[in-house]
Amino acid sequence: MDDDDRTAGSHDDAASAHDHTAHPGYADHRAAYLARLRRIEGQVRGVARMVDEDVYCIDVLTQISAVTRALQAVSIGLVEDHLGGCVVDAARRSPDEGQAKVKEAADAIARLVRS
Secondary structure, eight states: OOOOOOOOOOOOGGGSSSSSSOTTGGGGGGGHHHHHHHHHHHHHHHHHHHHTTTOOHHHHHHHHHHHHHHHHHHHHHHHHHHHIIIHHHHHHHHHHHHHHHHHHHHHHHHEEEEE
């Protein structure tokens, strides 16, 4: 993972569709993801503070845009890690497992695009 922001996506609807015994594709970058997410969490708290302090609307929107971009970058990193780890590993095990992981990834990407 480089210095780009990367984020975790929705976990609930995909939780039952994958193997919990394997390490997640982002395991090698866990510390970097957590650092980025903590930074984003701080940004969100800053936005809330801005609203609490009645900061000018455009300034708040600018900060919300920055948070959104940071989360999108984390998401892209997680997609890359998933494709390079989970999907490749599944495809090596069997074509059917590989196809299921590709479908899972495509569904996750579609949710990201719609958000």
